[in-house]
Amino acid sequence: MSKKNIPFILLIAFSAIIYFTLPYFNHSVEVSETPKTTSIDSASLIKPEPKMLYGMVVDSLVIIEDKIKRNQNIAEILLPHNVTNEAIYQLAKISKEVFDVRKLVANKKYTLICERDSLKTAKAFVYEHNSTEYVVFNLRDSISVEKKQKEIQIVEKGVAGIIESNLSVTMQELGLSPQLTNDFVDVFAWQIDFFRLQKGDKFKLIYEDHLVEGQSIGSGKIKSIYFEHFGNDFYGFHYDQGDGIDYFDENGNSLRKALLKYPLDFTRISSRYSGNRYHPVQKRYKAHRGTDFAAPRGTPIRSVGDGIVLEARYQKYNGNYVKVKHNATYTTQYLHMSGIKSGIRPGMKVRQGDIIGYVGSTGLATGNHLCYRFWKNGVQIDALKVDLPPSAPIKKENALAFNLKKNQMLNQLEMINFPEENATVFASVK
Template sequence: MILGTLYYFSSGLKQQLQASLVASERPAELGAFPITVPTIKYGFAIDTFQVFEKTIQSGQFLGDILIQQNMDYPSIEQLVRNASDVFDVRQFRVGNPFTILTKDSTQTADYLIYEPNVYEYIVFHLKGDLKAERIKREVTSEVKSAAGALETSLWNAIVGQGLSYDLADKMEDALQWSIDFHHLQKGDEFKLVYDQNFIEGEPVGIGSVHAAYYKTGENEYHAIYFDNGKESGYYDLEGRPMKRGFLKAPVKFSRISSYYNLNRFHPILKRVRPHFGTDYAAPYGTPIYAVGDGVIEKASYTNGNGNFVKIRHDGTYQTQYLHMQKFGPGIRTGVHVKQGQVIGYVGSSGLATGPHVCFRFWKDGKQVNHLNLKFPPAKPLPEADMPQFKMLRDQYLELLSQAKEVKVEEDGATTAKKGNP
């Protein structure tokens, strides 16, 4: 009996000791010792640095910033030279953010990170190899749709839903050959299928517009983006290119302040004088675009026209753009230009009462009202591309049919209203 009892206790003690040894060999539970995860930003564990986040101020240059970070002039000059192939430091813009990373604020800082836009940043190495790196942020995208109806303007119809104003600009790019965006009407309807871009889960801008729909009065227009590997662009539902020989207007989102009129009373000369152009009013500095491919016949100045550009497009058509504030980059007589290229900026040079561009159009050497011209349709896609195009078209039409208008309430809440099919 005594021996049995001793065996029981010794056996139990042995088991307890073995269990204790096993437990001591186990790794500690994860929660027992907290693990510190470093904060990674711009590719650095910024917890190990002193971090100073600032924005570029008016009149501030890279040299001004680096001198404050204890960097000497020869080093600054060397950095600027080494960085020139990556980033032109003269492109620093007021209001853009930059960050200083330093281990010791009494010594030269380690890094300066400048953000020219949301999609990338520039890392300037301020010690060792003085250099710069351009880093692209990882961008993800999600296909979204939008719909709306005009009450006052296209811009308000889009921005009023909390959507990016870039959508209005990109929708005009898709439909600019078919719709006169200077004559939009209350009640006009639109729908879009587009990419919403994200960086680290935050929306940062609009990517491509895949499909667009616009209805004005009884007229409906569709634009489907298609890329066959050789060429790409917007096409109508039958596979015909939306792109035509000429844009509807030389300025985006402006208004027509004066039409082609052979009996117009001139506001400065105070007498009846034929007006052979169409005036598009817009703020000073608004870009003016070439409405078609061609060669600049003249880029000059006269007292009446102010700064002007005249383009020959072919043996039949010419266009002219008057009262510019200044010419676009590289614009001069004899230069070839492409449709949509910036050739100048809206101004009021010459005989002008305010900022606008007087747009003139010649056909066979005679000035005509371009708003009344009809141009032949472009050739459709090759038959070999049509099956793929139709499949893509039908997918986008289905997404367009599901597009909903979002109503933003005063309290910030949103409700969805489905657009017409």
Template structure:
């Protein structure tokens, strides 16, 4: 019996093993998720240039900016702001984020059919704080000593601006207490919040104000009885200006060099200082008016008229026929007309008759409806209690646990 020996079979190389993957679902999702490209806007950069650098055409930019009235603001990018681009698998722009600041951003979701714009605002943490002080020099100086920012001092002056002329009536020994919010982001103070309640004692008279949102959603400041601190007129059209000449039926005119009645009040201030309308009304005159120089006249409800003279220039909103709101800028201090130096000449007329702007009896204040007084007192009682608990001459200190919007 013959046995045939089979030829040896050449050993073939073994095929490499299939690679194994141990990705979790989360890792896989992260690996396949579209990536963001971030760009911080530099000085002098334009949106068009940034889009070109990202390989995007001008047509897409035009489509985004013109997608809505609100989207037009994208053209107003500023240095330091941030843009974030998210592309799909085909390198087509899917999402554009515009971070205007640390709190506010706008998201544009882009598809073939539409562009959806969504404003986004991060929640801020509100912390209640307090300050108090005594006037030795001025509200600005002593407010800063108490720990108030310039913005808070201006708010405080605005709240009590109907009761106190801070340019004329403030005295050493006057004192104040303020309860206010500070807004924090990720544990860092970002900005001042609203003044919640305040008290100012001027020459022995104490004025108090508390913040309240009424049943119509209008926010304002009221005294303890529900009387609005906002009146038909504020006393002065310029903040913290010095009174250089008072109302006087017989005054020596420094330019004309003769006796002449002075039918208003002069406020000395640098050229360009903003001049504000002292009440709501309609501009009935804007132009040059003899010795008054550049002048704006505002007619208010009823029988009241105010005049602002010697302006260097006008605000665009102060065109003849336009309506203006109390506190809106209508012009800027100058020395046009018969003026020896930069100042504002301000007149207040009742039924066409000149009155002393510093002494004229102003229209009565508004009051909350009787049906709302109980709700007002309940809502504001905790704020007033905290205000009264602030020790005199204390520095800024948190007085309440943080709260979030």
């Protein structure tokens, strides 16, 4: 090879080196300008929610649930969990104003929240007083007692039914509470004789159900009702004009009267008002100037209206009874009580719906029942046939708002099918 060709060959070799190494050179520059990052799942950075029970974090604690046994006291529950007699005495002392620990009821649920140690030392004792309340007994360094309320969820529900025998049985078969049946009857008490329903009568009902931890604890107010009775349509819509909930028909007329139709929750009429009835005790025919409602002993009896108690005493034939004067026109009397409610005495005021006594069989009676008597202008009449003036209708200034609400409730009622049409239950969370 001549010396003249050496520079040329070196030039070619140098160019080749640059050509083949340049991509790697460029790559290294890019890496230095844009640092490499590691992808991390953001979900792994989020801490899980702590487990809560009765407002306390219990992730690392032992939970013991049980029910109060008959004649069991709080010491029997706490002593095995490293709580001293002195601490239990102090707990009982400071809790009296919140909840008396001597009043634990058998079969009520309780929960012990304990340390994860060999003794399972109790940190808190929780007693579920009723379906909506519970009491927390804090057993840490500073002993304290607190009564708390469970969250209540209100859900609107709708249901439809067809009466085969009577309203109570039909409502029960639909899984509805006796209280809801009583409220239903109260809405239409002056329009419909619920003791003379016919087979095939239909109804649709929208009401509030109160839930705690997903379980129903009782019904709230009725929102609307459709009732078909003897081929006639009856509607009831709840509305508040500023002085409390009342019920109105589709034209805005009140369904309420000055007095309740019935003095006790929906039950059975055992004997109606009559001018000539065979008396089961005296064994002869005589006038029966009252309406007898058969009901279990102890069933609460309510005053059908506001008024002043005229009499509250025992009499040979009437047994324990209460007599109430409602106004210058109407007076009512309630006979054969097992007992008059404590505090009911002549001269005191009572409000519509107040309990004044309890069903019994005192006086001239063969079984537990209430004999309900009614006077109009001093003359005894049939309480079930009295015609009272209605409460005030929807006011003019409330007419537009009422009609809007009524139309909404009508649409909800139309969404519910009767059983023969594959009934469905309408439900929405309020």
